[in-house]
Amino acid sequence: MSPEFVVLGPPGAGKTTVGRLLAARLGVSFRDTDEDVVATAGKPISDIFTTDGEQAFRALEEDAVAKGLAEHDGVLALGGGAVLSAVTRERLAGHTVVFLNVGTAEGVRRTGLSTARPLLAGVNPRSTFKALLDARLPLYREVATIEVVTDDLEPEQVVAAVLAQWDKTSG
Ligand SMILES: Nc1ncnc2c1ncn2[C@@H]1O[C@H](COP(=O)(O)OP(=O)(O)OP(=O)(O)O)[C@@H](O)[C@H]1O
Numbered sequence: 001m002s003p004e005f006v007v008l009g010p011p012g013a014g015k016t017t018v019g020r021l022l023a024a025r026l027g028v029s030f031r032d033t034d035e036d037v038v039a040t041a042g043k044p045i046s047d048i049f050t051t052d053g054e055q056a057f058r059a060l061e062e063d064a065v066a067k068g069l070a071e072h073d074g075v076l077a078l079g080g081g082a083v084l085s086a087v088t089r090e091r092l093a094g095h096t097v098v099f100l101n102v103g104t105a106e107g108v109r110r111t112g113l114s115t116a117r118p119l120l121a122g123v124n125p126r127s128t129f130k131a132l133l134d135a136r137l138p139l140y141r142e143v144a145t146i147e148v149v150t151d152d153l154e155p156e157q158v159v160a161a162v163l164a165q166w167d168k169t170s171g
Pocket residue numbers: 009010011012013014015016017018034079080110111117150153154155158
């Protein structure tokens with residue numbers, strides 16, 4: 001078994017929103033590694049970061065991604081920082097990997113109303129988001145087979161853009 005689409009990108013890119021829509025459109029199931037980590041740890045991501053630290057979260061995330069890739073055959077959304085793991089990047093080879101890109105202004109706007117993202121909870125979410133994006137852009141692009149810039153698109157339009165690129169590449 002193997003996911004039809006793996007969806008990744010920074011916080012607020014729309015991995016969960018678009019991933020769910022994409023799965024519904026294809027009539028397949030949706031799975032999100034952030035939710036799997038929460039279920040395994042038995043507490044919210046913000047608590048894992050506070051109590052156990054980011055490293056502990058990344059270890060749980062690496063396992064959740066490996067399991068999702070092995071077990072799930074629908075749409076699998078990864079946490080925003082999953083690509084920081086070299087092992088995970090290797091595991092993504094051979095999969096259809098969708099990179100949902102979003103710029104700093106729109107990414108901060110989309111994530112601004114939530115306190116659930118511990119990495120963006122600092123004093124200057126804008127500079128934090130930009131630094132995160134700069135550091136990860138090469139990693140997202142290393143593994144992606146499809147990239148959609150989502151800033152000016154509604155979630156349904158993002159799904160359409162993903163499927164249009166997929167049609168072209170799977171030819
Ligand atoms: N294309 C879009 N246009 C407008 N708003 C969007 C779009 N995609 C997502 N959103 C909104 O942005 C917010 C964040 O979306 P979502 O939770 O899907 O992002 P995510 O990539 O899963 O983030 P995280 O990495 O934190 O899990 C939500 O309020 C969602 O409704």
